[in-house]
Amino acid sequence: MANDEKMYISYNNIHKLCKKVGYEIIAKDERPDIIVAITGGGMIPARIIRSFLKVKGQKNIPIQAIGLSLYEDMGVHGDTENIGKEVIRTQWLDFGSLEQHFDSLIGKKILIVDEVDDTRTTLHYAVSELQKEVEEQQKKLDRLDEPTQFSIFVIHNKDKPKKAELPKEMMESGHYYAATTVGDSWLCYPWDAEDIDEHTKLAAAQGNI
Numbered sequence: 001m002a003n004d005e006k007m008y009i010s011y012n013n014i015h016k017l018c019k020k021v022g023y024e025i026i027a028k029d030e031r032p033d034i035i036v037a038i039t040g041g042g043m044i045p046a047r048i049i050r051s052f053l054k055v056k057g058q059k060n061i062p063i064q065a066i067g068l069s070l071y072e073d074m075g076v077h078g079d080t081e082n083i084g085k086e087v088i089r090t091q092w093l094d095f096g097s098l099e100q101h102f103d104s105l106i107g108k109k110i111l112i113v114d115e116v117d118d119t120r121t122t123l124h125y126a127v128s129e130l131q132k133e134v135e136e137q138q139k140k141l142d143r144l145d146e147p148t149q150f151s152i153f154v155i156h157n158k159d160k161p162k163k164a165e166l167p168k169e170m171m172e173s174g175h176y177y178a179a180t181t182v183g184d185s186w187l188c189y190p191w192d193a194e195d196i197d198e199h200t201k202l203a204a205a206q207g208n209i
């Protein structure tokens with residue numbers, strides 16, 4: 001598919017891709033203790049993958065949402081050469097309602113979910129801010145010897161030069177899960193469709209069903 005072409009993705013396709021990665025995570029015995037969905041695109045995949053991470057006799061994995069939005073940063077001098085994207089934090093973790101299960105993320109397996117890894121700016125921000133928070137809590141609570149494992153799940157990873165990195169350890173230890181890798185196409189997700197029937201037909205015609 002040419003990079004400037006639109007790629008239509010159906011709900012069924014997303015469901016199947018979540019299932020594939022969910023089973024892969026379970027097969028590796030890497031079931032997360034908590035899912036962190038990046039709003040808005042990570043919310044539907046997070047909910048779907050949770051069904052495939054379910055283990056009989058175990059409680060449902062809690063889902064927390066963090067709100068991250070990308071906005072055009074014109075640079076300090078409004079210099080077009082330096083246009084970049086800045087991440088704005090609109091919502092963060094709330095442990096209040098999780099007290100019976102968690103007092104923090106320390107020592108937990110955390111699965112961060114988003115629909116797409118485009119320039120990687122958002123995921124880089126999410127991982128580094130969450131890691132920073134865990135380190136601060138570890139120091140505060142004197143729990144430095146409890147390893148915390150971050151993983152990432154995205155439906156689509158765009159095969160393109162990235163603007164930010166993810167931790168080397170995460171990538172090399174197989175804790176980055178992209179259900180599928182695509183070119184730099186325009187991805188049309190079903191939740192943005194005005195006519196879902198037409199959208200699903202277009203997705204089917206491209207084999208994304």
Ligand SMILES: O=P(O)(O)OC[C@H]1O[C@H](OP(=O)(O)OP(=O)(O)O)[C@H](O)[C@@H]1O
Pocket residue numbers: 038039040041042068069070071114115116117118119120121122123
């Ligand atoms: O890899 P990146 O270049 O950082 O891009 C990926 C991010 O961009 C989109 O979020 P957006 O800010 O558009 O918000 P939304 O999820 O609410 O649509 C998408 O949902 C990812 O979070």
